[in-house]
Amino acid sequence: MFPLRINGLRFAPPGRVVLDGLNLELGGEGISLILGPNGVGKTLLLRLIAGLLSPSAGQLDWAGKAQPDGRLAMVFQQPMMLRLSVFANVEFALRPQGFSAAERAARTNEVLARVGLAQRAADCARLLSGGERQRLALARAWAMRPRLLLLDEPTASLDPSATEQVERIIREVRTDGAKVLMTTHNLGQATRLADDIIFLAEGRVQEHAPAQRFFARPQSPAARAFLQGELPWRITFDR
Amino acid sequence: MTSTLLEALSLLGSFDHRLLEIVGLSLRVSLTALAIGALIGLPFGAWLAVANFPGRAVLNVALNALMGLPSVVVGVLVYLVLSRSGPLGSYGLLYSPSAMIIAQSMLVVPLIAAVTRQIVEDVWKDYAQEFSLIGLSRSQSVMLLLADCRFSLTVAALAGLGRAMSEVGAVMIVGGNIDGYTRVMTTAIALETSKGDLALSIALGLVLMSLILAINIAIYSLRTWASRRYG
Numbered sequence: 001m002f003p004l005r006i007n008g009l010r011f012a013p014p015g016r017v018v019l020d021g022l023n024l025e026l027g028g029e030g031i032s033l034i035l036g037p038n039g040v041g042k043t044l045l046l047r048l049i050a051g052l053l054s055p056s057a058g059q060l061d062w063a064g065k066a067q068p069d070g071r072l073a074m075v076f077q078q079p080m081m082l083r084l085s086v087f088a089n090v091e092f093a094l095r096p097q098g099f100s101a102a103e104r105a106a107r108t109n110e111v112l113a114r115v116g117l118a119q120r121a122a123d124c125a126r127l128l129s130g131g132e133r134q135r136l137a138l139a140r141a142w143a144m145r146p147r148l149l150l151l152d153e154p155t156a157s158l159d160p161s162a163t164e165q166v167e168r169i170i171r172e173v174r175t176d177g178a179k180v181l182m183t184t185h186n187l188g189q190a191t192r193l194a195d196d197i198i199f200l201a202e203g204r205v206q207e208h209a210p211a212q213r214f215f216a217r218p219q220s221p222a223a224r225a226f227l228q229g230e231l232p233w234r235i236t237f238d239r
Numbered sequence: 240m241t242s243t244l245l246e247a248l249s250l251l252g253s254f255d256h257r258l259l260e261i262v263g264l265s266l267r268v269s270l271t272a273l274a275i276g277a278l279i280g281l282p283f284g285a286w287l288a289v290a291n292f293p294g295r296a297v298l299n300v301a302l303n304a305l306m307g308l309p310s311v312v313v314g315v316l317v318y319l320v321l322s323r324s325g326p327l328g329s330y331g332l333l334y335s336p337s338a339m340i341i342a343q344s345m346l347v348v349p350l351i352a353a354v355t356r357q358i359v360e361d362v363w364k365d366y367a368q369e370f371s372l373i374g375l376s377r378s379q380s381v382m383l384l385l386a387d388c389r390f391s392l393t394v395a396a397l398a399g400l401g402r403a404m405s406e407v408g409a410v411m412i413v414g415g416n417i418d419g420y421t422r423v424m425t426t427a428i429a430l431e432t433s434k435g436d437l438a439l440s441i442a443l444g445l446v447l448m449s450l451i452l453a454i455n456i457a458i459y460s461l462r463t464w465a466s467r468r469y470g
Contacts (some may be wrong), residue, residue, distance in 0.1 A: 052368050073372065080369045082387045083469045092383055096374035126470025144373070 001062050001070040001147050002028030002179065004049070009058035011044055018044055020203035022058070028147070030195035031170065031180040033211070035187075037226065040200045042183040043077070046150045049181070050074050070147030077152045079137030086112065086128070087121040090140045097144070111139040115169050131162025138169050142176070149173055151182035155189060167193055187227075191215055199223045246438035247445065258439065262446050265423040268339045268410070269403040275340070276347030276399045281392065283348075284355025285381045288363050299356065305349035310342075314412030317342045321413065334415040339423070342409035347399040354395035359384050390465040393458045404451060 009022040018041040026032060034042045047053045049060065050072060062068045082089050087108055094104040112118045115135040120128070125136060134154055141149055151170065155163040163186075170193060174180050184190055190197065194211035201222040207214065218224045250258055287298065319325050321333040321341070332338045362384060370380050385392070407425035414421035416430060424443045431440040 047368075050372060052371065074369075076369065080366050081470075082383065083390070084386060092375075092379075093373045095379055096376065124469045 001068045002026065003063060004068075004148075005061040006049075007059055007061065009045075009048065009060070010056045011041065011048065011053070012056045017203060019048075019055075022200075022204050024198060024205050024208065026179070026181065028179050029174075031174050031182065031193050032196050032198055033190045033194040034181070034183045034198045034200060035190060035226070036200035038185075041203065042200060043152050045200070046074065046152055046181065046183060049148075050150055068148065071144055072148045072150070073141035073144045073146035074150040075134070075137045075141050075152065075154055077154075077156055079133060079140075081125040081128070081133060081136070083124065083126055085121065086117055086123055086125050086136055089125040089136055090143050093140045093144055107143050111143040114142070114172065115139040116165065129162070131158050131165060134158065134162070134166050135169060138166065138173070142169070142173055142178075146178050149178045149180045151180065153183050153185065155184070155186060163189065187215075199226065201226070243437045244441060247441035250438060250442040251445065255442075258442055258446070260419065261422055261424055261427050261443065262450075264336065264421075265404065265425075265447075266450075268336055268343060268423060269400060271340045272343035272347050272403045273396065273400045275344040276351045276403075277396055279344075280348045280351030280395070280399070281355050281385055282381060284352035284395070285359045285385050285388075286377070287352070287356045288359035289367075289377060289380050289384065302349055302353045302356065306353050308346060308349065309408070310346055310406050311408035311412065313342050313345050314409030317345065317409065317413045333413060334417060334421060336414070336421060338413040339410040339421060342413045343403045343406055346406060346409065347403050350402055351395045351399040354398055355392060358388050358391045358395065362388055390462050390469070393461060397455065397458050400454060401451060404447065 004024075004026040006022060006024040006026075009019055009024075010017070011019040018039075022045070034045060036042055044053070048055055051067075052074075059066075082092070084092075090108045090111060091104050094107060099107065109118065109121070112121055115138060117132065117135055117139060120132070125133070128136060138151075138154070154170070155166050158166065167189065170180060170182070182193075191211065197207070197209060197211050197214040198205055199207040199214070199218075199220065199222070201220075206220040206222045207218060209219065214223065215227070218227055284302075287295070287302070317338060318333065320327050321330070321338050322328055323333075332341070363380075366380075366384070366387075370383075375383070405425065407429055410416075410421070410423055411426050411429070414423070414426065416422050416426040422430075424447045428440045428443050428447075431437070431443070
């Protein structure tokens with residue numbers, strides 16, 4: 001499945017070009033964060049990788065194959081919640097994998113405990129708070145044992161406490177062996193979580209660097225301008 | 240007018256045997272037709288909402304058109320099929336409650352299926368991508384969507400029951416309105432009115448309206464409770 005090589009990816013709906021010749025190589029470990037201005041195509045890139053959209057041009061190469069041979073899961077910014085119990089909202093995602101009912105129940109209870117929702121297993125998912133919903137969505141994705149987990153701004157509109165809980169779960173998923181690729185607008189979160197940063201601008205990857213180096217010494221003018229705009233207190237960079 | 244109304248209320252108050260028999264048969268026929276309509280219409284409508292095949296739009300339009308299917312046309316079709324010279328004539332179902340159930344089911348299935356398709360399709364737009372990534376099969380998706388939309392789908396069932404209970408043309412043709420055997424509320428109201436027995440007609444009308452009102456109140460209460468309980 002890894003390395004994932006994205007070559008010349010272009011996505012051009014009628015009247016505009018969003019991604020234009022994007023190249024990227026991803027290894028199979030760690031947390032990669034996609035940063036970039038609004039509308040640059042961060043979520044779009046996740047959807048293209050997930051196979052939910054077809055590119056106008058370019059290709060994804062999954063270690064020499066056209067399709068990933070490992071499981072892939074995605075948590076959306078507004079995750080879907082069925083009008084069923086918290087338990088059922090995780091359990092249904094395991095049905096296509098052919099587990100027995102007992103195996104599904106055991107796996108569901110395990111991940112619910114790991115995201116701190118075991119006590120709420122019987123409650124209706126639609127009645128959870130925003131932070132709990134995101135934890136439930138992460139639990140659903142985690143239960144599928146993905147090799148690649150795609151997260152689209154999983155902490156958008158969450159308070160700091162809920163954000164911290166979600167970040168803890170993301171780290172645990174990484175420790176469990178999944179590669180995590182996520183988008184965020186929260187630069188503080190990027191510094192806390194990211195192993196490497198993928199910076200998008202003008203339809204391409206402008207910079208792909210280890211997180212520490214990216215924030216200390218961004219190489220591309222676009223990344224420097226972005227960080228100066230987003231972090232007004234950081235007015236000079238290490239040379 | 241007042242004396243007729245009092246007579247009607249007296250029939251209701253005395254639990255008139257004839258009246259109870261008609262009400263009982265009406266409920267049996269309509270509820271059975273509703274059960275058949277729900278068994279076929281709910282999964283078919285949900286399947287149509289998630290399916291993607293050439294001609295789907297044509298099928299949707301046809302299904303919507305069938306919602307307005309005239310009941311007398313269905314009555315004639317079922318009559319032709321069940322009559323002695325028809326393909327199912329040997330079963331001897333014509334002029335029986337079974338024939339009435341068949342006719343009402345034919346009216347109810349497209350109605351429930353069309354309403355279900357619309358309700359599920361609206362939800363499916365939000366769920367399709369996640370279901371696709373999870374790898375759910377079409378049948379698994381249909382079952383989950385039906386479970387998720389179960390409270391909204393009470394509207395489809397309600398519409399089906401309303402159509403079945405208020406229907407008169409088809410059951411008149413295939414049931415024959417036989418006293419004590421195939422006479423239901425709507426056919427009895429039509430007959431008794433033509434005979435001038437307005438008291439029984441009004442009493443049956445009151446029962447019919449009360450039943451429909453009671454069912455609507457029950458469904459409304461269920462939805463209100465569900466909204467609080469399940470969000």
